[in-house]
Amino acid sequence: MTVQFNPASLKVSYSNQIQTDGNSTTSAIQSVGKGDSKLAVELVFDVSGAGAANSLDVRQMTKHVAYFMKPARDASTSGTASGQSQERYRVPGLRFQWGTFFFDGILVSMDETLDLWSEDGRPLRATVTLNLSQPGIHVAEPTNSEATTPPTGATQGGVTxxxxxxxxxxxxxxxxxxxxxxxxxxxxxxxxxxxxxxxxxxxxxxxNVKARGSLRPPSPPAVPGITRTILQPGTVPP
Missing domain, CATH: 3.10.350.10 (LysM domain)
Structure with a gap:
């Protein structure tokens, strides 16, 4: 899915799994495991453009993000061992992409804040905070291609x-x-x-809004030179 508004910022963090050697007098730190990479991002969804009386429920849009939180049974773990069930569940992989930046992982948490309502009680605007994670330290290599320069008067991502x-x-x-x-x-x-x-x-x-007569969720505006943020099924790095 292509989101309505580009995020104002992205927060990428890396962490190693470390432990202290208790047998050493110097308490040397030893790195164990391969660590993980994390991405935190905040997205805004809004269906109030048609007017509060005729708009959709904004959750018709955010449910497509919530899909990546729903675990499904992992068929490869079916069966039993030592009389105990080995059934496990997995969440779908997710790729977050904005221009030349992308992050492959799983959606660890999703916080949805509904902050604008219609007169009949339908939520019209939602702020969704996503936290993604992938195993290992994956530092993306920047590309050498030049970024597209927005035309005069175009609104840059994250700026209104x-x-x-x-x-x-x-x-x-x-x-x-x-x-x-x-x-x-x-x-x-x-x-x-x-x-x-x-x-x-x-x-x-x-x-910078226009009245909309359609009850369909509004599509992101097609602005030349502005690359839109995309959420799509992906794979988790090994």
Missing amino acids: PLTPATQGSTVQDLAAQAGKPNDWKAIASQNGIENPRNLAPGTLIDL
Whole structure:
């Protein structure tokens, strides 16, 4: 699946399994095992663009991420030994890819925060925190290819242009100034604004939204020069 918004940052960490030699007077540290590599990332999903009254449940999108948390029985471990069941379960492998960066592993944990709701109680926006892990220390080699330069006016990954509200301004005013007078309801919903006519001065508003009539989950905008983040089935490195 291709996510709606690129993450603002990625956190990659590496750790070794170490132990202290208790028989040594110098307590020398000995490395054991092959360690592991981890990736932490936060993704945002939002289906409020069509207006709170007509939008889907955002969990229709995040369920595709939750799929990678569901274990399935490993057929290779079926059978018994010494009268005890050897049945085990595995979660599917996952590849996270953003441009030239990719990470193969499994989804260790997923935290989903629902922070925008429709009037009839449907969650419209979710922030999903993912933690991936792979065995061993795998430091990706950067490619020598040049990154694509975004065109003038394009929004870079992880950066959203925001417009500050001034004294007495309304969502309708800001939408009209941006050339989107008919999209003010979608803009208010996207930004979680309950009263579009009463904005506190300095409130940052994302005006880069459009009203959507379709009830399908919105697709990521096709912006030339911007590479979208992809989650797809993958394999776990040995």
